[in-house]
Amino acid sequence: MTERKLPRPRPEMAAFQPYRTPPVKADVRIQANEWPEPNPASLYITPRELDGVLLNRYPGRGDELREVLSARWGTRPDQLIFGNGSNELLLQVFLVFGGHGRKTLLFHPTYSMHGRLTVLAGGTVVEEMVGLPYDLTKERALAAMAKARPEIVVFTTPNNPTGNTIDGDLILEVAERYPETLVLVDEAYSDFAGKTLVPRMNEYPNMVISKTFSKVLAAAGLRVGALIVHPELMSYFTAAALPYNVSTLTLAVATRIARDEASIQRRLALAATERDRVYSALRRVSAIDVFPSVTNFILFRLHEGKPADVHARFVGESVLIRDISMWPGCQGCLRASLGTPPENDRFIAALDAVFAAPVVRR
Ligand SMILES: Cc1ncc(COP(=O)(O)O)c(C=O)c1O
Secondary structure, eight states: OOOOOOOOOHHHHTTTTOOOOOOOOSSOOOSSSSOOOOGGGGOOOHHHHHTTTOOSOOOOOHHHHHHHHHHHHHHOOEEEEEEEEEHHHHHHHHHHOOOOTTTEEEEOOOOOOHHHHHHHHHHHHHEEOSSOOOOOOOHHHHHHHHHOOSEEEEEESTTTTTTTOOOHHHHHHHHHHOTTTTTEEEOOHHHHTTTTGGGGGGOOOTTTEEEESSSSOOOOHHHHHEEEEOOHHHHHHHHHHHHTTTTHHHHHHHHHHHHHHHHHHHHHHHHHHHHHHHHHHHOOOOOOOOOEOHHHHHHEEEEEOOOHHHHHHHTTTEEEEOOOOTTTTTEEEEEEOOOHHHHHHHHHHHHHHHHHOOOOOO
């Protein structure tokens, strides 16, 4: 029998692996940098208010959400683009400014989606390995820019998975010296750090900044992100945008979440105390190096042994963390997000059991 012919994707897509990690059952789920406290939709929208959400019509432009967020960030309302999670907006950046024959410069280790989305958009990734501790200097960044001459450069600050910030002056200097490069600043975790480059955007039209509702806004399940763009670049993004990409229901709930400033401040305070507590507990484990974090997650590296074994031992204690040892520059590393205070108690208690037995040598 002759082999059946099937369509084939672009060669780089044939080798593409899915992003998702296999489902694992655990009581304490601190693997995805989400906000851990339950945040039900009913807190924001009542059954009666749902009567006003008319599903037969296409959504509007999200004018209310635009007002709330532009006031929060000090931008003009028309500088914002909304997406179904910030990942969708990151993809839009790579589709519009990347693509065939164009390069994205990444400083590793960093969030894996920037590289994946670059390839998905048909572009090429140039990797600069900063390693651990993640200390990106201005000299290093400028040298990498001079060598790669990328169409896009990405700075994730604070960075995932390392949990620390990149110097803002360094980013602005790159933007200044390379006005024809699109400088994408991923600020998914910037609220935790209390730092943002948004107020400097007017001076650097080549800088775009992404934000998400998935972290301190406690709404990863809602799927909302925002991209802040200088008016001079806006038309490129609006031309390429998918129409009606954020649903009416999502816009209604997101507006209320964004207005709830008191909850945001409470979560930030909680993250700060819990981070100190978890960090101190990790520091007491002699088998690992822990990297200081300003975010809602902490990176640590084993002195020896297999991360997969350590990960499995945590799962044995019903604690699910993330084995990121296969990420570039992250050999031997695992990452734990902050849980609720009782969940963090469970994580801290699990440390004794996990690290009491010697870690099996590779
Ligand atoms: C640096 C960074 N950017 C973006 C995202 C994705 O966010 P969203 O849920 O908005 O797609 C994440 C999620 O972990 C992240 O770590």
